[in-house]
Amino acid sequence: MILAVFAAYLLTLLLIGVYFSRYNRSIGDFVLGGRRLGPWVAAFSAQASDFSGWLLIGLPAAAYAGGFSMIWACIGCTCGVMFNWLVLARRLRRLSAEYGALTIPDFLEARYADRSRLIRVFSVLIIVVYYVSYIAAQFNAAGHVFATAFSQVSLPWGETIGGVPLSFYHQGMLIGAAIILAYTAAGGFLAVCWTDFVQAILMVGAVIALPVLGIIHLGGLDELWSALAAGALRENMLTMDGGKAGSSFLLGVAMHGLSWSVGYPGQPHIVSRFMAIEDPKKIPKSALIAVVWTLFALYGSLFVGLVAVGVLDPDRLAETADQAMPMLAVTLLPAFFAGLVLSAAVAAMMSTVDSQIIVAVAAVVRDGYEKLLGGRPSDRVAVWLSRAVVVVLGGAGVAAAWGGRSVYGQVLDAWGGLAAGLGPAIVLGCLWERTSRVGVIVGMVTGVAMVQGWSVLLHGLENAFGFGSSLVQDIHAVKLLITVLANFACVVLVSLLFPAKPSDVALEGGGLP
Amino acid sequence: MSLPASTLIWLFGPPLLLLLITIAWSYRNWDRSP
Numbered sequence: 001m002i003l004a005v006f007a008a009y010l011l012t013l014l015l016i017g018v019y020f021s022r023y024n025r026s027i028g029d030f031v032l033g034g035r036r037l038g039p040w041v042a043a044f045s046a047q048a049s050d051f052s053g054w055l056l057i058g059l060p061a062a063a064y065a066g067g068f069s070m071i072w073a074c075i076g077c078t079c080g081v082m083f084n085w086l087v088l089a090r091r092l093r094r095l096s097a098e099y100g101a102l103t104i105p106d107f108l109e110a111r112y113a114d115r116s117r118l119i120r121v122f123s124v125l126i127i128v129v130y131y132v133s134y135i136a137a138q139f140n141a142a143g144h145v146f147a148t149a150f151s152q153v154s155l156p157w158g159e160t161i162g163g164v165p166l167s168f169y170h171q172g173m174l175i176g177a178a179i180i181l182a183y184t185a186a187g188g189f190l191a192v193c194w195t196d197f198v199q200a201i202l203m204v205g206a207v208i209a210l211p212v213l214g215i216i217h218l219g220g221l222d223e224l225w226s227a228l229a230a231g232a233l234r235e236n237m238l239t240m241d242g243g244k245a246g247s248s249f250l251l252g253v254a255m256h257g258l259s260w261s262v263g264y265p266g267q268p269h270i271v272s273r274f275m276a277i278e279d280p281k282k283i284p285k286s287a288l289i290a291v292v293w294t295l296f297a298l299y300g301s302l303f304v305g306l307v308a309v310g311v312l313d314p315d316r317l318a319e320t321a322d323q324a325m326p327m328l329a330v331t332l333l334p335a336f337f338a339g340l341v342l343s344a345a346v347a348a349m350m351s352t353v354d355s356q357i358i359v360a361v362a363a364v365v366r367d368g369y370e371k372l373l374g375g376r377p378s379d380r381v382a383v384w385l386s387r388a389v390v391v392v393l394g395g396a397g398v399a400a401a402w403g404g405r406s407v408y409g410q411v412l413d414a415w416g417g418l419a420a421g422l423g424p425a426i427v428l429g430c431l432w433e434r435t436s437r438v439g440v441i442v443g444m445v446t447g448v449a450m451v452q453g454w455s456v457l458l459h460g461l462e463n464a465f466g467f468g469s470s471l472v473q474d475i476h477a478v479k480l481l482i483t484v485l486a487n488f489a490c491v492v493l494v495s496l497l498f499p500a501k502p503s504d505v506a507l508e509g510g511g512l513p
Numbered sequence: 514m515s516l517p518a519s520t521l522i523w524l525f526g527p528p529l530l531l532l533l534i535t536i537a538w539s540y541r542n543w544d545r546s547p
Contacts, residue, residue: 068524075527082531086538090547226514238516240523280547284539291535295528 003155005339009202009347010179013195017183020191026379027370030188030386031362032102032276037193039282043085043289045196046273047297048203048348049355050081050264052138053145055301056203056345060328061321063305067228067237070305072257074298080264081294085287088265089274091430093283096275103359104268104422105367107275111429112437112500117372119425119437122444124367126421127268130414131360135393136400137411138353139173143404145349146172149326149342169404176350181394184354185387189276192354199347204293206344207300210325213332214307227310237309248470256477262484263415266423269355272362304328353397361389412480413455420447420483424491432492439495447487454479 024030037045063070092107099110105123112119147168159167166174183191218224228237236243242253265271277283308324311331329341365386369375377385424443428435454475461472516524 068520071524071527075531078528078531082535086535090542094547222515225516229514238520240520281544283547284542284545288535288539291532295532299528 001335002150002339002342005336006150006343006346009340009343010175012198013179013183013350016195016198017185017187017191020187020194023190024188024383027366027382027386028102029190030383031358031366032272033189033193035097035276036190036278037273037276038278039286040289041193041197042273042277042282043286044200044293045193045351045355046084046270046286047081047290047293048196048200048351049273050267050270050294050352051077051203051297051348052352053141053345053349055297056206056348057145057148057322057325059298059301060305060308060325063302064308064321064324065305066242067306067309068240069236069242069253070257070302071240072254073260074257074302076258076260077298078291078294079258080261082287082291083261084264084271084274085283085290088271088427088430089277089287090280090283092271092274092426093277093280095430097280101275103362103366104272104426105363106371108422108425108429108440109371112425112435112440114437114441116437118441119444120367120371122441123422123425124363124372126417126444126448127363128360128368130417130421131269131356131363132393132396132400133410134414135353135356135360135397137414138349138356139177139397140401140404142176142346142349142353143169143171143173143401144322145345146176148322149345151323151326167404170402172346173398173401176346176353177394177398180350180354180357181391184357184394185390188383188386189358192358193273193276195354196351199344199351200293202340202344202347203351204297204300206329206341207297207304209337210328210332210341211300211303211307214304214311214328217332218307218310224307224310228306237306248474251474251477255481259478259481262481263419263423265427266419266421266484267415268359268418268422269352271426272359273355357390357393357397360393361386364389364393409455413451416451416454416480416483417448419480420451420487423447423484424488428488428491428495432495434495434499435491436495436498436500438498439491439493442494443487443491446490447483450483450487454483 023034028034059070059073062073095111096107099107101107101110105120105127108114108123109117109120114120150168155168159165161171183195215221215224218227225238241249244253274283277286304325308328312324312327325345326342329338333341365382369385370377370382421444424447425440429440458472458475461475465471
């Protein structure tokens with residue numbers, strides 16, 4: 001039954017892809033849906049793209065192990081979502097339509113009147129390089145999420161298919177990749193948004209239903225607190241500081257959680273959704289929907305982990321807390337609903353990677369081929385070219401993830417590289433008129449250099465002091481915050497030193513109005 | 514057991530505050546052109 005529900009869910013995604021294939025008549029349709037998104041789809045799909053498998057597997061596992069101290073990450077993420085929707089969305093939508101921009105590099109080149117093309121070159125490089133490793137990391141997660149989610153279900157065919165040994169990790173990755181590539185290549189941006197819409201409903205439904213049922217199962221909230229206070233796993237489950245004090249609390253717990261927020265405006269797979277909204281007047285409505293969804297999703301997910309402490313037998317979870325959510329689903333729910341909840345874990349990952357693929361495809365076809373190389377494909381050829389690039393990028397992602405090595409470090413670098421490389425250019429471009437072309441070019445280079453510099457430095461420190469040393473952990477906790485803030489300061493400073501000229505009137509991108 | 518009030522405030526205060534800010538902003542800008 002659980003597998004039948006999962007199969008039905010995958011089939012639904014494919015049908016959505018097929019349905020929207022007819023709407024792709026030009027590159028503007030394929031990468032931005034012709035600016036046709038309504039407020040509900042825009043809000044839900046942006047948030048589903050934002051939260052990956054971390055929401056359904058990672059956060060419950062962290063809450064299962066760390067208790068209330070995970071609240072800081074929830075607050076940090078919500079602040080990031082709020083900044084994007086309340087501050088950035090309307091300005092980005094208005095300016096991108098004024099410039100006819102289809103992509104973030106389009107927007108940046110037009111906003112800074114960059115005739116040298118350097119901004120487009122750098123932003124395309126940043127997007128392609130970081131998103132290829134991002135997509136590989138998501139496929140890696142797809143395999144793990146599938147294997148984890150269905151670890152509680154005995155799959156009838158086992159880890160051998162047609163005589164060929166194939167682990168659940170590889171099966172999950174191949175199934176996930178095949179479905180994602182099929183509906184993304186067929187339906188483009190609109191298929192991505194509508195599948196994300198369905199996935200967002202599934203995700204939030206799962207993380208609301210599980211804790212509610214768990215609390216009923218336990219007999220009430222007071223019983224949940226008692227179970228957490230009993231300290232079956234560890235102490236300090238009911239404190240906000242995770243039992244830490246002073247600087248180790250401030251750096252390791254609070255700042256680490258809150259610092260996620262500064263990465264949000266630099267992620268093209270999230271902010272490009274704002275450019276696709278049909279009616280900018282509806283953005284306040286979308287913002288409210290998005291923030292309410294986010295709060296329910298994050299706090300629901302937090303409580304999934306907390307409830308798991310009370311409901312599940314700790315001995316069975318000794319090895320890995322990642323099993324907390326799937327095990328809770330199988331324990332509490334009848335097979336049909338358990339199938340839905342386990343599908344939600346896979347949905348969380350799929351809804352992120354499809355949006356990342358679309359952004360990377362836009363950077364390759366629209367920015368690279370059309371704008372930088374001067375290609376003039378017909379609308380029909382451009383759409384088919386984009387479809388081919390979807391498959392090539394997806395295939396590269398699967399190949400890179402095949403070894404199964406954890407790529408969590410790459411995800412952090414990609415998040416940081418986009419946050420520092422593109423964040424200041426996008427945010428200041430929308431908010432501060434005096435931001436100059438030179439400031440943004442210098443900011444892109446220094447942002448990426450800082451992120452890679454931290455990587456090298458931390459690698460050295462880990463070799464010298466060990467990964468667990470407090471110095472290494474403290475640097476990990478604050479590096480994103482420091483990098484992004486320093487890079488904002490850098491762009492402002494250089495913009496003041498090399499101001500924009502009065503002749504720098506924004507360029508028209510020649511895309512969609 | 515029941516939780517102390519201070520813990521409850523820390524647990525549910527920040528999300529409520531963020532929600533209130535969003536509601537106020539949306540209300541002010543509802544159906545207005547950017």
